[in-house]
Amino acid sequence: MTSSEYVTCFYCSEYAKIATDYPQNFAYHEKESFTPRCFLHWQYECSKCGKETHFNGIAWCSDCKVFTCLRCVEEKMVRKEFLIYDYYYNIPCHKCNSPNPALDFAEYDGQHPFQIGDLIPKEDVVIWMPIYKEELKSQEFPHRSWGSERILALGKAPKHTRLDSLDDYTPKSTWDKMAQFWISPEAEGEYHHTNLILPEVYRLLDTQKDEIILDVACGEGTVARYLAKHGAKVTGIDISKMIDRAMESEHEDKLGIQYLKMSAEELSNEFETAIFDKVICNMALMDIADYKTTIKNISHVLKEEGIFVFSITHPAFAWPATTSMRVPPDSQRNEDKRKIALDYFDERPTLLPFGWETPSLAFPRPISNYVNELVKNDLEIIEMSEPKASKEIVEKYPRQAYMDNDTLPDFLMIKTKKKSTN
Ligand SMILES: [Zn+2]
Ligand SMILES: [Zn+2]
Ligand SMILES: [Zn+2]
Incomplete structure (x- = not known):
């Protein structure tokens, strides 16, 4: 030897x-x-x-x-x-x-x-x-x-912080700080939104001309503008500064979208019962503390047999329920990367740094929490979607998609229909 x-x-x-x-x-x-x-x-x-x-x-x-x-x-x-x-x-x-x-x-x-x-x-x-x-x-x-720290030390340690109180952070304050990123040209072509989230959200919504649609937590207005361009009559609401950017766009290029700076929790004060054909909440419910009131209010403003679609980061496969680990940690090849489960049940508010300065405040919760809230509010699930990266996406974005979004979903989308009382 x-x-x-x-x-x-x-x-x-x-x-x-x-x-x-x-x-x-x-x-x-x-x-x-x-x-x-x-x-x-x-x-x-x-x-x-x-x-x-x-x-x-x-x-x-x-x-x-x-x-x-x-x-x-x-x-x-x-x-x-x-x-x-x-x-x-x-x-x-x-x-x-x-x-x-x-x-x-x-x-x-x-x-x-x-x-x-x-x-x-x-x-x-x-x-x-x-x-x-x-x-x-x-x-x-x-x-x-x-x-578990011993295993995590083999890869990229999780950088997110679980909060026991919300004294220093609120969803509004963190989104106001993040607004600069989300309205930047960098975010415009963000890989996940462009390739996995938006095409699937638009498919599920299946917008028809003259439909009356509410965009909850519309942010800088990307989804609202798309729907308006496809003939829908759109109202967008958001609590953060990002809606200022949406309002500016409406000034520059009038699409007839009504924007209101308000939270989803206030919806039922602002609107009558059953006035919208469809409601969309794109990539926001996991950032909303009171998701129960939000879902209840959405059901309240939705017409009978109206459609509610929402997309969220995947509660089971994305941060903070899981993290990824690479051996060695600096390897750029995805076969050296594995996702490991951390704590799916931990519902404490969490700061998620996405690689830029301001962390986003998330409210992680199990999938069953969402489903049970839909059931309680007469919203019947008619389709679920967990977007998978196609061959074309894998070839175009190998570092993001190969052995990553083609093997595990980062996002979960649910399409529901409000029950009719007749
Ligand atoms: Zn024995
Ligand atoms: Zn003995
Ligand atoms: Zn030994």
Whole structure:
């Protein structure tokens, strides 16, 4: 064996980031993988079921001299920060039932069967003894890589912040700040809007001449202008400064669009019941805090059998429910990129930096929240859409679309019809 064939154990090298005296053992197992492992950090055979088990899922009982894996008994989770972890499993011995920590914590605690001499390793391995353990606790960690952070450290860490209060941010204030971007020429040809969102929204809306259409959160007016040019009578509402730009466009090129600076929550004060043929809310419901009132008001102003279409960032596959990770992080090839799920159920307001200065304020929520609100307000789902990048889009925008929008959706669109009471 040449020296180039020696690979250091993944766990030994991760532990050394916390415990600087940790010995670096050679890996003889899974040398080709991202996590090559030494004998100490490999697998141990359960004395009950006989199954080989990762060292983090099996415990040693030094009274009974047996291993018990977590498949054979009911383990408990113990939250404690040690080495690169923030918890370990306590696994009761299958013979005497006394709880023993899994071997990851046992080693940190100096109770690993190799440390206490109950067992002798069959392969060459240097055993660490935790003599400086007390110092470890108070040490300033050079590499906080605990829990999911350890995996996220392999790629691009998520940069979004979950907020516990809205003291410093409101949807209006963040959109006012972002207005500069969204009315810039850069946004005009924004890849997602141009290729995935707008064509699908227009198809679902299927605008006919003389239809009376409301555009909720119309922004700078792109959708409203498109609909007006196709013969619809359009009203656009928005709370942010972006509607100023929409009003300017109407001055420059009159299409008969009525713009009102107001929030969707105020809709039912401003309009009569059942006056619109169609309502569109493009890429905004996920940025609206009170989506329940918004949907209720939309149903209120919509005629019977009227159509309501909305598009949102995909609650399951886009930020902040997921993030992407690249190995290595700076790779430009998309086969090096994977999406990983973070927390689909976390509904706290979230700041999403899209790569320019001002973060956008989002209100993430599961798909079922939207669907249940539609049901409650007599809005019957007639079509759902999760736009997939076509071959043409993939060839034109390989870095955005290949092994990305052709494999997972970034957006979700729902078309509903208001039930008739007859
Ligand atoms: Zn190791
Ligand atoms: Zn077992
Ligand atoms: Zn025992």
